[in-house]
Amino acid sequence: MNSLPGEAEAGKRLKQTAFRDFEPIPDDDHNRRGTTYKLPLSRHDVPVPSLFKYALTLIGLTAYGPGEKVEWWVNFAYRGEWCELAHQKFGLRLYLCTEKPEEEARKTQVQIVKKLRSSMRTVEKLIVDAAPELLGKGSATVVNQHRSLRRAYEYFRERAIDPLFIEDEHITHDPIEGLIQSWYSFTSGKFQIQMNAFHDMIAAISAYISLLEHDLVLALAFNGFDPDRDDLTDVIGSRWGDKFDRVLGKDHDAARYRQRLTDVVERWRNPYSHGGFEKGHSATIYLHTPGVNAAIPIGLTSVRSSPLFSLMPASETDITQVFELFDEIDAWLESELPEGMRWINSGLDVRFDASFRARLAQAQQEDDFTGFLEFFEYQQAMIDNMDY
Numbered sequence: 001m002n003s004l005p006g007e008a009e010a011g012k013r014l015k016q017t018a019f020r021d022f023e024p025i026p027d028d029d030h031n032r033r034g035t036t037y038k039l040p041l042s043r044h045d046v047p048v049p050s051l052f053k054y055a056l057t058l059i060g061l062t063a064y065g066p067g068e069k070v071e072w073w074v075n076f077a078y079r080g081e082w083c084e085l086a087h088q089k090f091g092l093r094l095y096l097c098t099e100k101p102e103e104e105a106r107k108t109q110v111q112i113v114k115k116l117r118s119s120m121r122t123v124e125k126l127i128v129d130a131a132p133e134l135l136g137k138g139s140a141t142v143v144n145q146h147r148s149l150r151r152a153y154e155y156f157r158e159r160a161i162d163p164l165f166i167e168d169e170h171i172t173h174d175p176i177e178g179l180i181q182s183w184y185s186f187t188s189g190k191f192q193i194q195m196n197a198f199h200d201m202i203a204a205i206s207a208y209i210s211l212l213e214h215d216l217v218l219a220l221a222f223n224g225f226d227p228d229r230d231d232l233t234d235v236i237g238s239r240w241g242d243k244f245d246r247v248l249g250k251d252h253d254a255a256r257y258r259q260r261l262t263d264v265v266e267r268w269r270n271p272y273s274h275g276g277f278e279k280g281h282s283a284t285i286y287l288h289t290p291g292v293n294a295a296i297p298i299g300l301t302s303v304r305s306s307p308l309f310s311l312m313p314a315s316e317t318d319i320t321q322v323f324e325l326f327d328e329i330d331a332w333l334e335s336e337l338p339e340g341m342r343w344i345n346s347g348l349d350v351r352f353d354a355s356f357r358a359r360l361a362q363a364q365q366e367d368d369f370t371g372f373l374e375f376f377e378y379q380q381a382m383i384d385n386m387d388y
Contacts, residue, residue: 003290004126011058018119019059023077032082034099039109041092047297049092052085054292055119063293069386078112085116089386127289127296136234137227138352139288141295142218146344149211156204160319163197166190201319205268208326209240215333216243218350219340222360223247225352232352236285240265248336257329264322288353339369348376 046052053063056074065072065087073086082097094112098105134140217236220243225232235243241258248254286295334341343350363372381387 004130006126006129007058007291010122010126011060014055014119014122015059018115018122019056021079021115022056022059022061023080024061025075025077025082032097034097035102035105036095036097037102037105037109039094039096039106039113040090041094041113043091045113046092049087050292051120051123051296052092052116053087054289055116055123056085057291058123066386071383071386078108081108083112127287127292130289131287132233134287134289135285136231138225138230138232138354138357140232140353141286141288141349141351142221143286144218144344144347144349145214146211146218147347149207149214153204153207153211156200156207157323160197160200160204161323163193163200166192166196197316197319201322202268205264205322209265212329213240213243215341215344216240216247218344219337220247221350221352221356222340222343223337225357227352227354253332253336257332260325261329264325268322286349288351339364342369343373346373346377348373348380 041049050072053072053074056076057063061074061076063072063074067073069089071087073084075082075084077083078096084095086093086095094109096105096109096112098108100108220230220235230246235246238246241262244254244258244261248258250258286297289296360372363369
């Protein structure tokens with residue numbers, strides 16, 4: 001898919017509505033007159049700057065870039081006055097060159113931004129309609145949340161292993177009305193410590209399964225992801241055991257570790273995590289959207305809801321054995337999925353598109369995964385600093 005279905009119709013609609021006062025500027029037009037005013041636009045105002053660029057290209061305007069400390073820019077005329085929208089190192093900027101007083105210039109800039117925002121309904125509908133096919137076939141980047149999920153797991157694990165000390169509580173209560181004697185209550189600090197450790201162990205197990213699911217999805221990109229048989233949406237929405245089988249197989253060590261992990265999950269926690277792929281607006285998937293030439297965040301809406309787990313007491317031995325198993329699985333994953341885990345630990349997001357898969361296959365054939373990883377680390381640093 002080189003473009004989104006319906007782009008031509010969307011462009012006509014924008015020309016008649018939000019962008020009816022926008023016109024192209026001839027390439028040889030350098031006769032700008034007046035003062036140039038700059039309006040910075042924050043991430044809060046424009047969460048996805050590339051969508052503004054895409055909207056302008058739908059009406060025939062040209063996007064240029066990258067350049068020195070700028071990812072892209074689009075020149076256009078608004079009601080006959082020269083304008084430029086540019087995504088620069090420190091954010092999105094709208095420039096307006098005019099002979100009008102500054103107060104009027106600022107009002108014009110606000111009008112332009114309002115019209116750009118109003119175009120988003122048309123743009124978002126194009127992307128939403130195409131999203132299932134794009135995502136299912138791997139035209140997406142999955143945000144690497146390994147570090148944050150790992151921190152959550154380690155936080156609860158530490159609390160479970162070394163819970164805070166709680167004193168026994170002895171309380172003498174005053175007599176209740178109608179009774180002569182006072183009464184006495186006792187709360188065992190040791191019992192409270194044990195229950196807190198158990199609660200944190202349950203949270204740590206949940207966090208670990210979520211981390212494992214997430215890492216398995218990321219690792220799939222390095223272990224034979226095939227859009228002809230792997231629907232990325234289905235993989236993300238599947239249970240942790242299905243992810244485990246798809247990436248690691250069902251034989252020998254994989255079967256043994258899966259069963260041991262299943263025993264822990266079935267004994268201590270009902271399965272409810274989905275690897276950090278939340279539904280709603282906090283998107284952790286970025287679609288590779290034709291025409292936009294950028295990865296656009298989307299939210300998943302079909303992830304299952306989470307049942308509550310019931311609590312059971314666990315001894316210190318139980319807690320120790322759970323985390324010993326997790327450590328053993330972590331070491332096994334490092335040896336079983338060396339390339340995937342190296343990439344995951346680097347913190348880089350993971351692409352599933354055909355271009356990335358082809359580059360990876362070439363690096364694997366040439367036995368140069370290190371060079372492959374270093375190239376993308378360098379490229380990401382260049383993007384972050386806009387050193388084009």
